[in-house]
Amino acid sequence: MYKLVNDSLGNNNSVLRLSDNAFIPFDPDNTDYQEYLEWLAEGNTPEPADE
């Protein structure tokens, strides 16, 4: 499970992996980000970012 995270300017450029509270950057070379994209491709949806 994942949750979107907004930065200080309100932009979404990372996601929180809820199993270990790790912040995953949107870097295509990051293998955790690749796993997140696969998870999305399976039809899953992350929790929204906090307002």
Added chain:
Amino acid sequence: MTQAAVLAQLGNTPLGMRNLIINGAMQIAQRGTQSTGITTTGFSTVDHFRTSLSSLGTWTEDQSTDAPSGFSNSFKLTCTTADASPAAGDVAYIRYMFEGFELQNLAYGTSSAKPMTLSFWVKSNKTGSASVQLLQNDNSSKNISPSYTISSADTWEYKTISIPADTAGNIDNDNGPAVSLIWWLNSGSTYSSGSTQTSWSTYSAADSNAANLGIGGSTSDYFAITGVQLEVGSVATEFERRPYGTELALCQRYYWNPNLGGGNYFWMHPISYGAGFRRFTVIFPVRMRATPTCTVGGVATNGGSFATNSPRTEAGGSTTIICVGDLASGAGGEFSYITEFKASAEL
């Protein structure tokens, strides 16, 4: 090795940094020296060596101090809950992944492609044939899956395996996963029902672990390796010693744990455009392979508390990343700090 063989090898191989394996002596374990109750794939102790599991037992992973003469550590997996009859797709293996940048000297995919030699020490309570496998991630998992034999139980044995050149499999010159090196412990029939492959072949899952040692069929089964060396050439040379600091820096390209705590903190500084904002820049000791996944924890502040998902990392790259903390209360507090930080850019 004969003197002639040594001289021949020297003609083909650099004298320094000839071991393509990082942390082959299992000295670096930034995540800790033991992890118990492992049932899924992940890095737990020794850097760069990953335990890979799918529904096959429960394991303890150690950076063990049991090692052959001349070595101080080994990577050891011990089964604590056995699986005597793995389902077809179940697997247990140790995986080492090479980055494409690290293998360009092999000249794969050209007429100048070079052979390699894999050498390592292994110890197990079980004897018999076992499989190692190399998979070319850049070439549809083209693979080779030779076998070796463990002759004596509970005894360190030295193994060497020849890896032929591949003139038809180009390895991308990039920071992505290029070649997987796998020591099979056990698997179901999906990965064990084929044949051992001693030359580069089109991937067939069934050939992966054709010589199945079956570690994990009984509780207390164990498998340990160290002194892992993969080098260009057809002769296994003595294990290449590198300074501890060099080996650590090589590992930190993929994972960094600064071991915060005990008075060693990352301090977060207030910034001017809001008393409730805290920031600091983490500078990685070496350029990481990619922008890392980060965990930030152990937060403390005097008289305040942090907002949800804070501190967090943002606006980073492979050399630095910014840690951000938004105070939910106590915005006037003088200081705050974190006692845990880890960055992972593993393959």
